[in-house]
Amino acid sequence: MLGQLGDEAKLLAGGQSLIPLMKLRFANPRHLVDLNFVAGTSYIQEDNGAVKFGALTRHSEIENSPISQRFPILHDCAAGIADVQIRNRGTIGGSLAEADPSGDWATVLLTQKTDIRCLSPRQERTVPLSDFITDAYSTVLEHDELVREIVVKRPDKGSGGAYLAFKRSAPVYPTVSAAVQLTMKEDVCQHASIVLGCVGLVPVRAQEADEALRGRKIDDKVIATAMDAVRTAVDPQPDMRGSAEYKRTLAAALVKRAISIAMLRARGERVEVSHIYA
């Protein structure tokens, strides 16, 4: 259908990004193809050590699913997006396709092994999330291609993650956010993945911070080194939410807190997380 309508057509999922943009006349599509009436596009399945989300799965469905209880970084993300009403409409597929530099899902899912299954009249292809988002508001999707499914590998045993955002109120995007996934063997970190949101055109992977943790016993000194690496990795823009320096400091502080929660969860402890409100 998108192929027939040409590139003046756009897909409509939850509409929680597209409709506000249309009202502002930033988007002005001639045709909208509403995916909400397509059956079988909203589901959460667990299969072979991976969790699969239909593209139209709402943030609230993920928030309230038993799977996100067992995979708590997904709950941190889903339950913290905007407010109840927006979570009841907004979808995981729409969020990733929108590739907003402040969107929560991309930041969180980049700490996981995540694949995007895309579909067009010509082909079906699977693109790793790290290749899917190419720039701010840009993805590899062709104009007649859609996101069909998001596949997230379950973390190994002994691995824990956490996602924290600093927000001015609920129905706004975060000022800065931080996602951390740590795989631990006793006190020693085997693998770390740290990604920051809202501090670059795309989510920022702080690889030097990952390196600072890997192979080490995580103590205050090691965490301080990782925090320094985070400050260097991010490239925030000053805006009404704060200066670049403020956001750098915030990014490092959120990572510190997320590391401590991820370590507890790696040990199997249950820790409830709520975003931090100014």
Added chain:
Amino acid sequence: MPEPVDKVSIQLKVNGKPYAVSVEPRMLLVELLREELDLTGTHVGCDTTYCGACTVLMNGATVKSCTMFAVQADGAEIQTVEGLEKDGQLHPIQKAFGDSYGLQCGYCTPGLMLSTLQLITKNHEPSETEIRKAIAGNTCRCTGYQNIFKAIRLAGHNLKGA
């Protein structure tokens, strides 16, 4: 000037009553409710998906009706504030908002009552944190929220007793 466009026929239920209407595809759900169906209890505060004054229930889940097209409600059940009252009797939530002074100008109140309905239908005794999360998408410029918290707790209590 916007070009004229073909209208689309849709059917929906609002507060239990079936409607068949023809709407322009660009019409928002809140415009349908207020301007075509004359249900002006649903308010428009910001028109930018922030304030929640336009909150209604669609198939039992709260949505911001300023951020949905009317055609997307084809086949759906919508509940607005007008549907709370039954047989001239105020709904327990409406009573609770009145008894607790949970409103002043009343602009935010319809949206808040529908967010309350979604919350307390599942949970008669919500905690402070649960209430905060449930109404995070509803802005009130008058009350300072404390009496709204009281009203929601009382509404849960009323509903349990009902």
